Amino acid sequence: MNQAADRFSPDAFAARLRELRKATGLTGARIAQRGGITKQTFSGYLHTGRVPSAGVLANWVFQLGITAKWLLTGTGPLLLENTSCELDPLVQRVEQMVASLRQAGAHEPEILRSVLE
Numbered sequence: 001m002n003q004a005a006d007r008f009s010p011d012a013f014a015a016r017l018r019e020l021r022k023a024t025g026l027t028g029a030r031i032a033q034r035g036g037i038t039k040q041t042f043s044g045y046l047h048t049g050r051v052p053s054a055g056v057l058a059n060w061v062f063q064l065g066i067t068a069k070w071l072l073t074g075t076g077p078l079l080l081e082n083t084s085c086e087l088d089p090l091v092q093r094v095e096q097m098v099a100s101l102r103q104a105g106a107h108e109p110e111i112l113r114s115v116l117e
Contacts, residue, residue: 007074007075008073014047015074017031019078020066023079024064028043028046029042031064034064035052036055036056065080067080097114101114
């Protein structure tokens with residue numbers, strides 16, 4: 001396997017997730033939450049060769065302030081400039097509200113309306 005292909009292997013991706021966890025100081029559970037997945041699914045990415053969907057990747061880029069290029073290839077800077085991995089209190093409240101609505105059985109369109117109103 002050539003070097004470029006190695007960067008895209010599940011093992012290389014799992015190594016980047018471990019590096020992300022270390023660099024941000026976040027637990028696997030918190031990174032999973034920011035990706036909109038369970039901690040078991042996150043663990044699967046680390047140990048079973050599974051890779052996340054584009055939606056999970058996008059959530060991590062947006063929620064954690066990391067660069068997509070680094071996440072996908074391991075090249076370039078990990079964090080966007082002037083980014084903190086700690087959530088703004090407003091974002092934390094929105095996350096809690098979304099989680100509560102999901103637990104109550106609300107569907108995504110209802111959740112989106114509730115957040116935007």
